Amino acid sequence: MTVDRMILRELLEKGSDEDLLREMIGFVAQRMMDLEVESLCGAAPGERTPERTNQRNGYRERAWDTRAGTLTLQIPKLRKGSYFPGFLEPRRTAEKALAAVIQEAYVHGVSTRSVDELVRAMGMTGISKSQVSRLCEDIDTRVGTFLSRPLEGDWPYLWIDATYVKVREGGRIISVAVIVAVAVNTDGRREVLGLEVGPSEAEVFWTRFLRSLTRRGLRGVKLVISDAHEGLKAAASKVLSATWQRCRIHHFYRNALAHVGPSQRAMVAAAIRTAFTQETAEAAHRQWRQVADGLRERFPKLAALMDEAEYDVLAYMDFHCDHWAKISSTNPLERVNGEIKRRTDVVAIFPNDAAILRLTGAILLEQNDEWAVGRRYMSLETMTPLGHTDSVRLSAVTA
DSSP states (O other), rough: OHHHHHHHHHHHHSSSSHHHHHHHHHHHHHHHHHHHHHHHHOOOOOOOOOOOOEEEEEEEEEEEEEEEEEEEEEEESSSSOOOOOGGGGGTTTHHHHHHHHHHHHHHHTTTOOOHHHHHHTTTTTTTHHHHHHHHHHHHHHHHHHHTTTTOSSSSEEEEEEEEEEEEETTTTEEEEEEEEEEEOOOTTTTTEEEEEOOOOHHHHHHHHHHHHHHHHTOOOOOOESSSOHHHHHHHHHIIIOOEEEOOIIIIHHHHHHHHHHHGGHHHHHHHHHHTOSSSSSSHHHHHHHHHHHHHTOOOOHHHHHHHHHHHHGGGGGGSOOOGGHHHHHGGHHHHHHHHHHHHHHOEEESSSSHHHHHHHHHHHHHHHHHHHSSSSSSOOHHGGGGOOHHHHHHHHHHH
């Protein structure tokens, strides 16, 4: 407590300058977090005691907007589990973004009946264009900063997936793809790297998107995991010089079983699954070809599909076996896309692409914060060998 009093005395001695209140708020908030973490650990920093249950693991920065101004807090990290101070309200940004999208739709007269009802329920009638503009500008600044931040280090695994939303364009209602890119770095930490709205099939779109990531520092990509977008496959090879993994759960199974009658689907799925249970890549490829040959007479189209997809579907087996369950499909993005769909379904029809980016960007910003304070997605020991990027790869990325 003596040290705390000395710090407070130093702040008070500064007099009545405009930074005093902000610095005092920052000090109190930091002290509150330190006390909470001390309680969670069962010991003070550096204290040796049998009551200790956890250890600190450094800090991460987080901006906190207050009425006194924006503060930069140092949020403690724990070796086991996670810590996030309750007063930061981690879900506020996305909720504000959702409100902004609804308000914008209301102001522009393009909202559906369900959106109008929600607007009235939230007490948002009478919103002016200037009020909407100010709210949107604040959110757009935060989201824009997040989505344009520099990317440091190597990112061996990159997942890319799309979910679809409706937007008004030129007097028509069309469906557009919301593309999300997530990667794991050599520390085993998962982060949201990028977001884009556009057509998911066009190679030129994928090339532009991946190059935007490399300009921000994306490098060291060994494996890109996605559904079978031919444009993305070509762009990943050209821009990243990376191997492509075709999602084996959601995409390949769906395409494969379309060539089989309903009564045979369980049997065929079980046969294909035997390749995924092998302990080595060599054994998996051998089993894959045996299954394809066994199905060839009854299901020639399925066998042809297996011949074509073999190396794309089994690419993950060339990497560490501890990672197989996570890098063989786009499952790591399913929860993220589910949250995006839950929020965007409320809007139904977006007034423009900017509104889509505002809402989905805010959701991704919050998801990234949760991952930052959580446990590692992959162990540090298994990721370290993937962090060596040769000069050839770097030249390809920056070209």
